[in-house]
Each structure stands twice: as C-alpha cells, then as structure tokens.
C-alpha cells in the first residue's frame with residue numbers, strides 16, 4: 001500500500017474501561033447482574049474482539065462503551081473523555097447491514113455523507129476507491145436486490161468505513177452469512193481496517209473469526225460475564241483468507257476453545273484418537 005497524507009492521519013481513539021459492571025433492574029426485587037467488573041484499555045487503532053457464550057454480556061459491554069446504556073459501576077473514557085451519553089462527537093460507526101432498496105450500492109454508501117452534508121466529492125472518491133479495493137466496482141451501480149447477501153454485507157462495510165470513523169463497533173456482523181462468504185467479508189474488513197486503523201470493538205461467536213481479525217481477544221466467562229483471558233494475537237497482517245492450516249492460528253483457536261470446555265460451554269473436545 002502506498003502511503004499518502006491521508007494514510008498518515010491519526011487513527012482510532014483510545015478506550016479505557018475501568019471497573020465497569022452492569023446490573024439490570026437495580027433497586028428492583030429482581031436485580032440481574034449481567035456483567036461483573038471489567039477493566040481493560042484499548043489502544044488507538046487496536047482491533048479487539050470479545051468472545052463468549054450467548055448471554056454473557058458482550059452486547060451490554062458494547063452498548064455501555066457507546067454510551068447507549070448506563071453502567072452500574074466504573075468509568076469508561078473514549079478519546080480521553082468520560083462517556084456519559086451516547087457518543088456523537090467522535091466519528092463512531094455501528095455496523096449496520098441494512099441497505100435502502102431504492103438506492104444503488106454507491107448511493108447507499110453515500111447515505112451518511114448526504115444526511116450529514118459531508119464533502120460529497122471527497123467521500124465519493126473514497127467510496128469508489130474502497131469499491132475498487134474490494135473488487136466490487138461492478139456492484140457500485142446495482143440495487144441491493146441485485147446483489148448477493150455477501151455483496152450487500154461488503155457494501156455496508158464500505159458504508160461504515162467510508163468516512164474514516166475513529167471507532168467502529170460491530171456486534172456479530174457476519175452472523176447471517178454462509179461460511180465461505182464470511183471468510184471473504186472477514187478479509188475485506190481487515191483490508192479496510194488496515195487502511196486507516198480505526199479502533200474496532202468486535203463481537204463474534206466465531207473464535208476463528210476473532211483470531212483471524214484481532215490484535216487482542218477478550219475471552220468472557222458465561223453470565224455474569226467477566227474477562228477470563230486477554231489474548232494478544234501475534235499473527236502478521238494481512239492475514240491469509242485460509243488460516244486453518246497455520247499451526248500458530250490453530251493454537252490460538254484451541255486455547256480459547258479449551259477455556260470454553262473448562263467453563264462447560266463446550267463439551268467433548270477431547271483429542272483425536274491416534275491413527276492405526
């Protein structure tokens with residue numbers, strides 16, 4: 001990739017999560033502790049995934065970072081400022097795969113630029129570049145109904161990143177995709193992220209996807225969730241689309257699955273019987 005003035009701009013924002021917990025229904029007869037206290041720092045431009053059993057509190061944590069849900073204890077700062085209300089003053093993007101039927105792919109990508117009156121020419125130039133980067137030029141002037149589910153998802157990725165947000169929050173964005181498309185979209189997300197390095201908080205049920213994408217993975221216990229291991233993934237980038245046969249990759253995946261086995265989330269992992 002060639003460096004340009006644009007690439008040199010400041011990447012993502014830092015996030016500090018200090019002793020943050022969540023109890024739903026506080027002060028009622030039936031309070032429910034969804035999250036035990038969590039403390040972690042996310043560096044500017046880091047790609048951090050959260051994995052854990054269903055209901056362990058992953059979305060709750062993300063909503064609190066976004067300022068969309070009040071915390072029960074602790075503090076969260078984003079870009080050095082304490083989060084007390086929904087974050088709107090830094091470039092924040094939520095992954096949202098809904099495209100408008102009556103707008104072409106390019107017009108969908110331009111949606112926020114149109115609404116927020118951002119510099120249309122610059123954003124459109126960047127949008128075209130990103131369509132090119134993902135080999136999707138042919139889709140630019142098509143309507144969502146003319147695109148496959150995977151292509152729609154990739155268009156929505158471009159839409160999330162076209163304004164170079166400093167923070168991208170993604171809650172299980174690829175859940176509805178088939179396994180092959182998911183690999184492609186994962187690779188596309190890495191390639192778009194590498195361009196400007198926004199900070200990404202990424203929730204997934206797929207351990208392989210987390211290892212394929214992340215700088216760090218927060219492994220959560222079952223409900224009430226807490227971080228049981230914070231794993232730094234030291235695999236070089238860009239990571240190949242097919243990672244399964246790399247022993248370093250499998251070692252990370254295994255390590256996380258073993259946690260889940262120990263916690264009773266997975267059963268019957270065992271080891272392969274010896275051949276012969």
Ligand SMILES: Nc1ncnc2c1ncn2[C@@H]1O[C@H](COP(=O)(O)OP(=O)(O)OP(=O)(O)O)[C@@H](O)[C@H]1O
Pocket residue numbers: 024025032034052053054055056057058059060061223
């Ligand atoms: N507004 C709410 N009021 C009461 N309980 C809630 C509320 N929101 C979430 N919960 C509960 O808190 C727990 C954590 O929910 P959360 O959605 O954060 O889990 P999750 O790890 O994201 O789950 P999944 O992987 O299934 O999406 C769940 O038991 C959920 O039912």
